Amino acid sequence: MKLAIYPGSFDPVTYGHLNVIERGAQIVDRLIVAVLDNPSKHSMFTMEERVDMLKQVTKHIPNVEVDCSHGLLYEYAKQKNCQLLIRGIRFYAEFESEFQRALLLKKLDPKLETMFLPTESEYSYLSSSVVKEIASFGGDIRQMVPPYVEKMIQKRLKVR
Numbered sequence: 001m002k003l004a005i006y007p008g009s010f011d012p013v014t015y016g017h018l019n020v021i022e023r024g025a026q027i028v029d030r031l032i033v034a035v036l037d038n039p040s041k042h043s044m045f046t047m048e049e050r051v052d053m054l055k056q057v058t059k060h061i062p063n064v065e066v067d068c069s070h071g072l073l074y075e076y077a078k079q080k081n082c083q084l085l086i087r088g089i090r091f092y093a094e095f096e097s098e099f100q101r102a103l104l105l106k107k108l109d110p111k112l113e114t115m116f117l118p119t120e121s122e123y124s125y126l127s128s129s130v131v132k133e134i135a136s137f138g139g140d141i142r143q144m145v146p147p148y149v150e151k152m153i154q155k156r157l158k159v160r
Helices: 015-027 047-058 073-079 092-108 128-136 147-159
Strands: 003-008 030-036 064-069 084-089 113-118
Touching: 003 015, 003 073, 015 030, 015 047, 015 084, 015 113, 030 047, 030 073, 047 064, 047 147, 073 092, 084 092, 092 113, 128 147
Parallel strands: 003 030, 003 084, 030 064, 084 113
Antiparallel strands: none
C-alpha cells in the first residue's frame, strides 16, 4: 500500500489545496493531509478548526485521512511509517524554497522522498494569505474556497 502525507498549515484550506489533495489521492492508496503547527505564521484558525474544515471538504474522497501534528514533519512521517511527501507547487519561485525544504528533509531522513505536484493553473494565484486578506476587506472569496470554509471565515471575521 502506497501512503503519502500532504503537509501544510491550511489556514484556511483553499480550492488550490483541494486540487492537490484530490489529485494526490489518485496517485496513492492512502493520503494523510497533515495540518502542521507553524509558530512563525499568524493563524486565523486553530489547528482543530483547520482539521475540521479539511475533514468537511475532503469527506467525498474515501482514501483521505486528516490529521495534525505539533512536531517536526520528518518525525511525524516516521511515526506514520510514511516515506513519501506530496508538496503542492503554485509557481516557479515557490519551487525553489520547496526544493530546499525537500533536500533538508532528505538529509534528516534519507528514506523520505518528496513529490512535487503543481496545482492546476486556475489556482496558481491562490494562497491562504490572499483569501484572508480579500475576506477581511469584505471581498468575494466564493471562487477561492469551498462553501463550508467561506462560512467559517465569515463567522471568524464577525467575531473580530
